[in-house]
Structures are given as structure tokens and as C-alpha cells.
Amino acid sequence: MKIIKTLSLICTCAALFYCCSPAEQSQEDDWTQLFDGQTLDGWKTVMGEADFQVEEGIIIGYAKANTPNTFLITEQEYGDFILELDLKIEDLSSNSGIMARGQFDPSARDNNGLVYGYQIEADPTDRAWSGGLYDEARRGWIYPLDLNPEAKDAFKMGEWNTYRIEAIGHTIKSWINGQEVAYVIDDMDSRGFIGLQVHSINNPEDEGKKSYFRNIRIQTENLNPKPFTGDVFVVNTLKNVVTDYEKEKGWKLLFDGKTSDGWKGAYKDNFPEDGWHVEDGILRVEAADGSESTNFGDIVTKDKFSSFDLSFDFKMTEGANSGVKYFVTLTEGNKGSAIGLEYQILDDDRHPDAKMGRDGNRTLASLYDLITAKKSNRFVSPMGEWNRGRIIVHPNNKVEHFLNGLKVLEYERGSKAFRDNVANSKYAQWEKFGEAEEGHILLQDHGDEVSFRNIKIRELDE
Template sequence: MKGKKVVLFLLTGLLLNGVVFAQNGWTDLFNGKDLKGWKQLNGEAKYEVLDGVIVGTTVANTPNSFLCTEKNYGDFVLELELFVDPDMNSGIQFRSESLPEYNNGRVHGYQCEVDPSDRAWSAGIYDEARRGWLYTLDINPSAKTALKLGEWNKYRIECIGNSIRTWLNGIPVAHLIDDMTAKGFIALQVHGIGNNKEHEGRQIKWRNIRIKSDNLKPAPYEGVPVVNLVPNNLSEAEKQQGFSLLFDGKSTKQWKSANGENFPEKGWEVENGTLSVLSGVNGGDIVTRKEFGPFEFKFDFMFTEGANSGVKYGIGNNGSSIGLEYQILDDEKHPDAKNGVVGNRTLASLYDLIPAEKENRFVKGANQWNRGRILVFPDGKVQHWLNGRKVVEYTRSNNIYRALVARSKYADYEGFGMAEKGPILLQDHHDTVHFRSLKIREL
């Protein structure tokens, strides 16, 4: 009998310093009894173990609180279950850090979101105290129903190399490619509530927290939209989706002058993986050598202070540079932001026709990288996206679109924006603007 107990103990796991090393490569990060192997940073929310569960409770007048693993992890698969108050926001930090030289030890890094609100971005990816939202669920709206209120929910996070993926209750949610931080701790967040006494005492609970960090194999690709933050990189998942690079960080061979067959000899330059139009030189607009029908175009852009530029599409026979325009503009410093009608010349707007939704925009200001996205569907629907949020949607050819054109500066251009196929254009508006990670796929 004693021998059987020893065998059973070895099969179920070895308890050491409060951490259970389980079978099949999994390690339990929580022993079900106490918080050995964890430490609390930043805020003063209450963490305790009750009935084999970690319970976090909100406390007023304290910042975000984090219960962090004492050990750092690089590549891993993390699984846990959580139960969240429906009026509470939380998150799971991973590859995160707390450094004296960074905001006085403020916890920062990747966070897998816990969001029971109507926004429903649970298992999206946020960069806590650093870059903000990296992967919103607007990008993958089919996953918005994955979180179950009033129930235990199972989260899974897979980090292998620069690939970061999340699942919620078995539903694939986010797929991020990023290389900013390769290693860090895991933490359970209790979000700060300010001085709101009504929200004090709300709880989130965690259990069955386990990690695997050896002999990892990526899960099969499941078709989730990819956000790739590695400059000019085309991931295997993006290749499977049909994307190709229009700029690899070095060559301009896929581009030419809008008014000729060669790339401009002046006014544009390639340096440090960036394609830039320069102020005061007048190199002219550039267009892709290839023409595209319905497409999805992803691009990073950085405008300098007070700059103006744009990405044009739907270009037909009305002039080499006349077409629908995704506006690129420093709204704070360029006067054109106040021209037009109801803000239809501001950043990410359909220039001179439809303003970008201001409430939904995540804007990075001058000299910071923004992520643009244009989708032109076969049925005529068109969308503009900015930093993971849809800010413009319209349908070419319907009566609303025709009325808008009739009231715009394009009223005299017959068939404006209606070309079924055409090049993509990057505008030279005589200001310095930088581009990278130019990717396209036909729909």
C-alpha cells in the first residue's frame, strides 16, 4: 500500500517551495494553499487564498495591483481559469517587467484582457503602461462572445518567439507578432478603482494556473486576423492569409512615379527600413506597379509635426493622382484638420467626404508609428481602420456616396472613386512622412 502511495505521489506531481510540478510538462504556478512563488507589486488591492482559489479584491484609492510570479518566463503556454465580477476590469500580465528606471517600478508589458463590459474585448492584447492597445477585438469580432458572465472562464496564452496568441474558452481570439519584450513575469491584475467606494470589494478569482515552457509546439493556425508589429515582416500566418509585401524595407521595385515608369530620383528615400517622402523636395506621388481590385492593405505610417499626406485608391482615368484618400494628417498642427465639413479632412477620414469617428480613434501623435488599414470589398463596401479600430465605413456607388461626392471637390470627376481596379498611391504633399510594413492581399 505504501508503494502505491509513493507511485501516486510521483504521478500527480512533486511539491517543492509551494509549486507543483505536474505531468506532461505542465507546472502548476499555484499550489492551492498559499501565495508562495508570487509577490505583489504597485497597488494595495487584497490578494488571498480562499477554498483553493486566489481571490483579488478591489480597494479604493490605490493604483492597479499586480500579483506577480517571482520567476520570469520567455516562451511558454499558460492556462488558467478565472471568475470575474461583471462590473470589473482586469487582465493577465505576461512577459512583463517592473524596473526602477521605468516609471518608478510601474508594472508594464503585455496584458491579456479581462473585459466583461459591453465592449467585450476579453483576451485581446493590451500593452500595460507602455503602448496601449495592440490587438482589439474589433479586429476579430466573432470572439467577442467568448467570455461567459457568471461562470468560470478558461484562458490560454501561447508565446513562442515573436508569436503571441490567445484563446478564451477554446475560441481563438488574438494573434500578435511582436518582439519588444522576450521575457518577463506573469501577473494577475486587480484594476484600480480610484476613489469610487461603490466599486470597492469587487472580486476576481483565479484557479488551475499552470504553465508549460519546454518542448513547445505552436498550435495549428486557425485563421485569426494577424497584427504584426515587427517592421516589414511577413509572418507565416499572413502568408497563409494571402498577404504579400509591397515594401521589404530595402527595395522600391514595386513602386514608381505616378507620372512615369521609374521611381523618383529625388523626394523619396529608403533608410533604416523606412520609405519616406521628404519635405521641400517635390518628388511627386508614387504608385504601385501592380493594380488591385478588392483588397486589404495594411500599412504603418509616421507623420512629422504639422505634416499632411495620404494613401489613395480607386484611382481611375480621371488623372493619375485623383482617387479616394485615407487622410494622413497631424490634426493638432495642420490647418486642414479644421477645413472641409464636420472634420472630413482629419486623420484616417475619407478625405473631403466622410470624417473618421472621433470617439473610436486611437491616435498616435507626431513622430510616432500608427497602423493604418484599408479594406475594399467586392460588394463595394469600404472600411478605414486606425490602430486596431474601424473609423470609417461606406459603400461605393450607393446614393449616400454619390451625394457626398456631388457636394465635394470631386463633383466634376465622372465616376470618381469607382474604378474596379487600380494602383495604391502614396502622396507627396511636400511634408516628411514615413511608411513601412506595406502589405496587401486581394479579396
């Protein structure tokens, strides 16, 4: 009997051993705890004067009024990693975030120091951009959650939220409570510290409000990236690159970065011989006299599109005017630029067109002469820097314009509201303007230097 019991015990132990595969055991062993649950050893506080304390195995950050953002950062820097932690916020004033590959310049701000770089957001407000990627003290929002609205409800106010952040090569991805949130391809920083933020506050009544962090662990070896399984938009700042994930979702480049293949002059058989240049991965129209399509001419895609998601980067020179048009049929026989719905590209501060039209409907990212883009200046990159535009035409004729990840307008082609706008615009003379079943994509020559890159599209199913 004793022998049988002994054999049974051995078999049970063996079964328990083999049910946990070597790969699973190895992956669990690869985690390193960044917080020992008792002290802040390995961490330091920089920039602001908010206080971080350890209480019952939790790091608690206490908000302090009239001081800059405060960061508790690791003394060690990391390159490629997978980071997991739990975060809790109990008050709307307690905006927070997690620095991933963060940077610190101790000499900035009169030697008071400056933290900058990638931050995965914790946003308790109704905006609900938690898990989005913000480039702290540098470029601003890279991945606001207007790009992934389905993830806006992942973060739970007043509850523990589990964050997962992968920073591997040029790829940064985030999850909250298992929900896929942000997907960014960017090559600005390859390594840096991990940081926990207590945001600055101005209202003394909010002083002492708490942000909570626990279970902070990291992997830096034997990394096994977790694939996104949903259909999530990718912000890809590398020049003219489409990732395998994007290809799986149907994305393709309209501009390969090397040639003018796929494009031709509007009303022409070939690409313009002068004025349009392909250099260093950029498609650029040179400056002329500022007039509309009378110099080198517009260019259009050889293909036509109906329902689509179009993304593009553009850079303006001072005072520039241009546009990206869609549903261009080239059948109107008009003079000047070909007719089509237009995503306006304009220097709002210096070009007179910004003050023309009605209620600002000729300003940057507007549906030109029809609908005004609702945008904040903080979401517009300075002149001479790149902006990211996006146009989505859904199969049901709903259309959306985005600027740097922020949705700035939407409308429905063919609706009464749309036709009323057309009737009060310069397009009133064309019957059923903007309602074609398909059309070309057009880049406008308006006599000013404007550059384009990362022009990519995917066609949407009916």
C-alpha cells in the first residue's frame, strides 16, 4: 500500500511539473520586479515637488499645487522591454502616465531638469485617452484615442487598471485591462528610463489627491511580443513603411518614396516633367507664384477609390496653400484645379484664404468651403514640421477628417445637410457635387512649396 501511495505521489508531482511547459516557466522567470513593495530603492524623483510614498506594498503619488509635473523614474535605463503594472486614479484632477524610454535633461529649465519622451497616458477625464501615447515636452500627442475610440472605455476610474507596454525596436504598443489601445512605430528614442507621473495641478483644493501604482515588473530578455488581433490604426512615423500588421489589414502605399509610380498629372497622361520632385522619400511640389494649378499642375492617382481610409503626412512652408482632394472624376472640364472634395492644407495664420469662405470653412483640415474643422492650435505642428492627415470614407457615405490623430469633422455625403452646404458654396454649379461613386485622390499644386510622405490607403468593404 505504501508503495502504491508513493508511486501515486511521484506521478502527481510529475504531472504538475509537465503541465507547466518549459516555455511558460522560462517566460515567468524572465520578469524582474522594479518595485520591491517596501522601498523606493532603484527610483528617484525629478522635476516637480509632488511626494511619492510606499504604503502597504503600493507606491502612492500625492499631488502638489503650483509645481511642475513630478516623475518617479528608474535609475536604470532600458532598451527593448515588456512592462506590466497596475495603476489606479480616484480623482479627475489626477492625470497621470507611464514614461517608456523616458529622457531627462538635468540642465534644462535653469538646471531644474526636464523629463521628455514617450508617455503612455492615464486620463481620468471624459476625453478618455488612457493608454494613448503622448510625447511629453516634445511633440505632444502621437496617438490620441480618437484613433481607437473602442478603447476609450478600457480604463476604469477608481479601480485598479493593468497596463501592458511593449517597446521593442521601433514598435510601441499598449494594453489596458487586456484591451488593445495604441500602436506606434517611431524611431525617436531607443532606450530610456521607466517613469511614474504625478501631474501638475493649479487648484490648491486638489493638493494631496493620490495616484496609485503597484505590481511593477519588466522583461528585457527572451521577449515574446503579444500580437494585436483587432483592427487598430497604426501611427507609423517611419518614411513610407507599411508594417506586416498593416498589410494584413489591407493597407498599401500610394507613394513608394522612390518613384512617381501610380500618379499622373491631372488631365494628363503622364507625371509632370517639372515642379514635382521625389527626393529622400518625400514627394514635393516646388513654389511658384501662389496661383491655383497654373504652374506645374495637380497630380492624381491613376486608380480610383470609393470607400477608403487614407492617411498622409504633409509639411507646409510659410504662407502655403494646398489640399488633398478625393472623389475627383476629371469630368467637369473646369479651368484651374480639378473638382473634388478637399481636405484643406493651409497656413491659417498667414494665408488670406483662412479668413474667406464662411465661419472658417477654408482653414486647415476643413472640408474646403463646406465644413469647418474643429481643432485646437495645440494639435497643429509648427510651420516647417510634419502634420498627419487622415480621411475616412465609410461605405455608408459617412466621412471623417483627422488632424494629427484628432477627429476634426464628420459629415455624410449626399445628406440634406451636405447638399445645403454645397448650395451655399463655390461648388453649387456642379450637380451632385461630391457624390460620385468613385474617384481619384489628388494632391494640389497651388503655387506654394508643400511636401508629402507616408501616403497610404486601404479600401473598405461594403
